[in-house]
Amino acid sequence: MISVVGFGSLLSERSARESVPGLTHYRLVRVSGYRRIFNKVGIVFIAGHGQCPDSLEVSSCSTEPCASTSIIAAQFECPVDQFTELYEREHRYRWIEVQPVALDGRPQCPARMCTGYSDLEYRLNKCVTEQEYHDRVGRHYTGVIWRDDILPFPRYLKFCLVSAASHGDEVLDNFLDTSFLADGRTSIREYLSIRPDLIPSSLRERVS
Known part of the structure; x- marks a missing residue:
């Protein structure tokens, strides 16, 4: 088994x-020293969900180091033969090892988690040839993948909010306050205060 930490859509066990499909021991954990940031162009939103490549509302969630922050995430055990599919799903991220703890403070086994990359590193380390890069990215989108001026893809953000909220207010509040726009300054809670249309109707009384 390979232990994995998910922090965005993988807060939904169904999505995980x-x-x-063979995951086991799905549970909530804390990962210290990281925050979430919506700074990666989600190619799947363009290729699979019809979003315009020129839209600013195209980002998915990543993580980055932040000494003062801990995120509540999901940890689960992944069969080795199924990790390949997860790796493919998250191909544009860098995988790192983190040391989660349970919500009651009990140490968990080390786990793999996705974090930020750079466009150059991605081309050098994940795409062997220019043709592979074209097949994975270029035929859908020709700009920079990791950006500081993009906004969350609305349907994805709503899904992440609902997924976090399904675990209770503590997890929802953690998501709102430890997740930031690509600018690195605006929290998702602050963003939703000016974009209340992005709050799922089921959560409007819980997000303020």
Whole structure:
């Protein structure tokens, strides 16, 4: 088994099982020293969900180091033969090892988590040839993948909010306050205060 930490859409166990149907021991954990940031162009939103490549509302969630922050995430065990599909789903991220703890403070086993990359590193380390890069990215989108001026893809952000909220207010509040726009300054809670149309109707009384 390979232990994995998910912090965005993988806060939904259903979403996690779509990529890893054989996962076990799905649970909530804390990961210290990181925050979430919506700074990666989600190619799947362009290729699979019809978003315009020129839209600013195209980002998915990543993580980056932040000494003062801890995120509540999901940890689960992934069969080795199914990790390949998860790796493919998250191909444009860098995978790192983190040391989660349970919400009651008990140490968990080390786990793999996605974090930020750079466009150059991605081309050098993940795409062997220019043709592979074209097949994975270029035929859908020709700009920079990791940006500081983009905004969350609305349907994805709503899904992440609902997924976090399904675990209770503590997890929802953690998501709102430890997740930031690509600018690195604006929290998702602050963003939703000026974009209340992005709050799922089921959560409007819980997000303020």
